[in-house]
Amino acid sequence: MTEFRIPFNRPTYLGSETEYIADSLSTSHISGDGRYSRRCHEFLERSLGVERAFLTTSCTHALEMAALLLDIQPGDEVIVPSFTFVSSINAFVLRGAKPVFADIRPDTLNLDERELPRLITEKTRAIVLVHYAGVACEMDAIMAIARQHGIAVVEDSAHALFSKYKGRHLSTFGELATLSFHETKNFTCGEGGALLINDDSLIERAEIIREKGTNRGRFFRGQVDKYTWVDLGSSYLPSDMLAAYLWAQFERASEIQERRREIWEYYDERLAGWASAYDVQLPTVPDYCEQSYHMYYMVLPSFNARTALIQHLKDNGILSVFHYLPLNMSDMGRRYGGKAGDCPVAETVADRLLRLPFFYALTPSELDEVANAIGAFEMRD
Numbered sequence: 001m002t003e004f005r006i007p008f009n010r011p012t013y014l015g016s017e018t019e020y021i022a023d024s025l026s027t028s029h030i031s032g033d034g035r036y037s038r039r040c041h042e043f044l045e046r047s048l049g050v051e052r053a054f055l056t057t058s059c060t061h062a063l064e065m066a067a068l069l070l071d072i073q074p075g076d077e078v079i080v081p082s083f084t085f086v087s088s089i090n091a092f093v094l095r096g097a098k099p100v101f102a103d104i105r106p107d108t109l110n111l112d113e114r115e116l117p118r119l120i121t122e123k124t125r126a127i128v129l130v131h132y133a134g135v136a137c138e139m140d141a142i143m144a145i146a147r148q149h150g151i152a153v154v155e156d157s158a159h160a161l162f163s164k165y166k167g168r169h170l171s172t173f174g175e176l177a178t179l180s181f182h183e184t185k186n187f188t189c190g191e192g193g194a195l196l197i198n199d200d201s202l203i204e205r206a207e208i209i210r211e212k213g214t215n216r217g218r219f220f221r222g223q224v225d226k227y228t229w230v231d232l233g234s235s236y237l238p239s240d241m242l243a244a245y246l247w248a249q250f251e252r253a254s255e256i257q258e259r260r261r262e263i264w265e266y267y268d269e270r271l272a273g274w275a276s277a278y279d280v281q282l283p284t285v286p287d288y289c290e291q292s293y294h295m296y297y298m299v300l301p302s303f304n305a306r307t308a309l310i311q312h313l314k315d316n317g318i319l320s321v322f323h324y325l326p327l328n329m330s331d332m333g334r335r336y337g338g339k340a341g342d343c344p345v346a347e348t349v350a351d352r353l354l355r356l357p358f359f360y361a362l363t364p365s366e367l368d369e370v371a372n373a374i375g376a377f378e379m380r381d
């Protein structure tokens with residue numbers, strides 16, 4: 001593989017992670033739910049205002065827990081934006097659900113709430129939202145429709161830790177929400193995630209599902225005198241060593257977010273003139289949304305323009321990437337009846353979107369280099 005002078009991502013690493021991992025080793029509790037896991041849980045509960053937070057082995061696994069908790073059954077329908085990572089819906093398809101793909105808004109690239117009335121049927125059990133690039137979906141409209149039809153809302157907040165909608169933290173709207181601590185996300189422990197619960201009635205069962213379907217948690221709290229198999233479940237707890245890694249970053253969350261804000265704002269200011277000259281769409285952040293500074297993307301005027309810009313950046317030693325083949329056009333999506341033309345906005349955006357290098361340790365001179373390289377790119381078509 002080619003080495004790029006400026007990579008697309010370097011996982012966040014502050015230095016204190018290794019110290020905390022060493023400390024977790026010294027406690028001889030390195031399985032799940034040790035001291036560092038508890039700190040992470042409390043931190044998420046306190047800073048977001050969710051009822052309960054559970055670290056998981058990934059966001060994918062948190063979504064699988066959500067599907068189990070909502071008792072998704074074969075034949076149930078789950079609505080998901082076509083423009084997202086597969087895990088948002090695969091977790092529900094694993095329980096037998098039929099995915100229903102919604103198109104996205106052309107401005108924020110989030111699920112288009114105007115699609116919902118057309119997509120909801122008697123069988124719709126859940127809407128999985130993705131706050132793309134950490135900018136909120138239209139929560140007032142979506143929650144009103146979901147409540148009216150008695151449909152659960154799951155927020156896939158993998159991009160959106162600390163984002164707000166009208167002053168309120170994302171992940172506090174739906175019954176459930178999920179986070180990712182994969183190495184490409186703002187906060188990381190390599191592989192990890194969290195399930196956030198806002199509906200009290202789901203908390204006890206979540207604990208059981210996460211502990212292999214046993215009531216081990218209640219046993220350790222002395223609430224039952226033996227522990228046994230009581231429900232479906234799996235092993236969704238990360239080791240406390242990973243929680244120690246994550247805690248080092250949570251402890252300095254505002255510093256990490258502040259640096260990411262600077263990077264995002266630098267790109268946005270530096271690229272504005274070039275973007276308007278070439279009809280390039282830069283991110284839209286409505287004024288009632290506070291974003292998480294997860295990524296910087298641009299939507300180019302054509303597929304060919306994107307291909308040429310990627311090559312131009314490569315020639316300058318810079319790696320830029322694109323993502324999300326629309327789910328309605330994926331091999332799996334087609335098996336559920338998806339086809340080209342179902343989600344026209346997602347399909348055209350997928351052909352033209354480009355993500356720039358964006359990570360905590362990106363230096364001012366690297367950032368300058370990326371902006372200069374883009375500014376020097378003359379688009380042909």
Ligand SMILES: *Cc1c(COP(=O)(O)O)cnc(C)c1O
Nearest residue numbers: 058059060085087158180182193
């Ligand atoms: C990263 C991501 C996931 C998956 O996260 P993992 O922790 O790798 O399982 C799910 N949904 C979205 C929107 C993501 O960006």
